[in-house]
Amino acid sequence: MATTVKDVKKAAEALETNKDLTTPAVKPVTLPRDNPVVYPLTLPESEARLRTPAVGQRASRPDGRLHGLGQTKYIDDLTFPHMIHAKILRSEHAHARIISIDTSEAEAMPGVLATLTGREIPVNSFGPTLQDQPVLAAEVVRHRGDGVAAVAAVTEQIAADALEKIKVVYEPLPAVFDPMEALKDEIKVHPPASNIYASKVIKKGDVEKALAQSDHVFHRVFRTQMVEHVPLEPHSSIALWDGNGRVTIYSSLGRITLGREDLSRTLKLPQSKVRLVGTIVGGNFGGKNEITNEPILALLSKKTGRPVKCTFTRGDEFISSTIRHPFIMDYKTGVNKEGKILARKIHLVLDGGAYCSWTGTTIGKGSILAPGPYEIDNLHVEAYAVYTNKTTTGAMRGFGAPQVCFAYESQMDDIATKLGIDPLEIRLRNAFSEGSASPTSQVLQSVAVKESLIQASERFGWEDRPR
């Protein structure tokens, strides 16, 4: 029954004159049962957000309120009409040739709408520096996290069940896991290329001469381990097309400009035909900076004519998404009697995993930062990254800095202990000042190492040693 202004006026008059209201003029509205009410809470805005000037304010974040209400929509929270689900089958070997992939049994399962293998991907390679990683492995698998086939089905459960029906025949190949072994190039991960796929040298002065002239030389090897970003939100993407051949991908990617370029390249589509949308990422830390299964979903969506979603399981997160490079760090440092560093010789080996990913950036930054925030005139840094048949190592918060800092700061305390100098004092004697030269001879500005050392020591009460 339509509501007119006359009806509302009649209802209002009835209220005023207390007439019979058993048949109201205005029909009550029923809320749809499926959708929770979204409260447009009109609360006073936080003061810090309303003040000028804006810089320096402890302004609350606009998404903070939505997070607290549970209203923030991450990719996995989105649904589209007729949406189906995809799952990825992962390799059973660390290194193997793929002889055949038979998806026929999976395709025959009720509820399975399509499958996909690497050969169907127009350009089956990607990578921020070297495009050495397949979207879906077609000829060779190089670590157990490599995807070899994908299934799209009406429910996640059916898709997961269908994976078990895909028959892959592998020819196992010898694999190499230890980076020091990999350096020997006896078992190659990407033949005929050498396993050493990235290197860096930084040198200035004459490190051997300065070491020989040092009063003390300290030498130690430090090692770090494989760690994962563990974002609380697993990688998640949804792909859908429109009638004009334009694909939209909703993704937890932290870099949509690069993502669109990658999608355009792998799908052989003009960039204007690709739309990449991010909502808010539930934790990135470097692990969501390159595409994972987006091209797969785009192709499955194209085949089925339905929106396709895929969310990584927590297991996928560990074995398939990127991890931090383990570093093997050989540090040789020469100092004089006062603890002033005269020379530093560093050799780094990075376990570079199965594919390049962000290794180029990691080896570059790691090498530049490796000597530490210290004035050193005689320096030699040599770094190598090697392929191994393990999880792809990529960008993770620090690009090599946490690893080298562990080495150079541990050695600093070793020097301090041996020479009987306080750890704060020895750092102040060596640290950068405004205008100091970096390891690459850059004149540094806006330097604050000593300030941070002194301020931290004061706050901590470093001088008030209880012993």
Added chain:
Amino acid sequence: MKQRGRGMACMWYPIGFTVMANPSAATVKVNTDGTATLLTGTVETGQGALTVLGQIAAETLGISTDDVHVVSGDTDSTPMDTGAIASRTTYVTGNAIVRAAEAAREILFESAAPLLNVKPDQLEARDKRIQVLGFPSRSISIGEAAQHSESVVGHPAIGSASYNPPTVALDPETGQGKPFNTYVYATQIAEVEVDDETGEVEILRIVAVHDCGTAINPMLVEGQIQGGISMGVGFALQEEILFRDGVQVNPNLTNYILPTSLDMPDIEVELVDNYDPTGPFGAKGAGEPTAVPTAAAIMNAIHDAVGVRITSLPATAEKVMTAIMEQRGAQEQRA
């Protein structure tokens, strides 16, 4: 017996990509009521980038944080951005936003100048008004200026710009050059208690003093530091992906140990008072540096407590205990 120790670690960390171009673009649109919209191609990944970028736009336009609506994360409608990576967002995207907002502001000044009987370069935007330098009472609201600009002058206040940090390529043989335009610095000091019968390490306290240039939003910088330290604690003592013959042994959260609320110590955060003239309002960045020195500080604290030098991470109880026993053995041999 429990032994206490303390250790410090300092670090330096660059902002932006190594030498390579990593630009960000931004568009700022001023609405006819003095509020504004910012378009940025970056994606919020939890660090609070959109809030900080909104504050930078607001500051340039002389309005409040709440007046700026930030639109992000859609390749159809937001300009390119190299991404939230390498701690570059505040600095690179921030600088792009300053330039874009200045361009929009310039249009407002051009339109407002004749109304206030001055030239455009005699105006400033502050406290939501366009006012004459030195004579703040001679002003109109930003909304009035935007309305006038759009509907009378016919020039809507929209500005677009991009920014890329200047670098100098590294010599291929010596690595010499200028790989980054700016760096940040920090020191963290940890106090630990080591049980010399089990090798277990408990972190009692961490003091963190970080340089980020101007802190656009100090509350968010603190959050980044506290979060970065938790990753540092995990890196130092707990986290490890274990492999056996190419198979991950612990690809789950039951057996991949990372810090829970019970593993984190009290964290005290301070910021160094610093200003970088090349950054937006003096700001540099904070995302990654926060996770860099923590493990080193903890290892140095363990060394101070029980005299053992851990040379591989993580410093699990077994590893620390083995090192303590080896040291005892060596000491007994010497005795």
Added chain:
Amino acid sequence: MLVQLKVNGELRSADVPPETTLLKMLREDLGLTGAKLGCDVGDCGTCTVIVDGESVNSCLMLAAKANGHDVTTIEGLATSSELHPLQKSFEELGALQCGFCGPGMLMSAKNLLDKNPEPSVHEIRDALSGNLCRCTGYTKIIEAIQDAGRAMTGAGAAA
């Protein structure tokens, strides 16, 4: 099978396969996407909801088991005119960053404050030990819970 339960004070029902978890039913059948899927095996706590007054990992509970019971999710904390004091404190003190752990964290916090209105820092850390957070280091979350606790007992919120 038909599962009927009270969610945030409303009677809700859905027809779900018997192996469906409470988490899946909330997210996919009832449109309540606040509770998150972080690991699906009860390790991360992002799926935490309150069932009959106890905080529970909803990924470990079958929807069938929740039949006839009383469930509170993050969507049930605020009213149309007011935030819950926890939500207010979390917002003001910047306690959440990416927010993914938020709904689970808030439900554990609510469960704690409902039973222990003035918890010590250690008691808070203990109550949150099943909720992983990768962004915040837990520091501001703990401060916000203390702040909310004070507001709820009328002891006055910190500035």
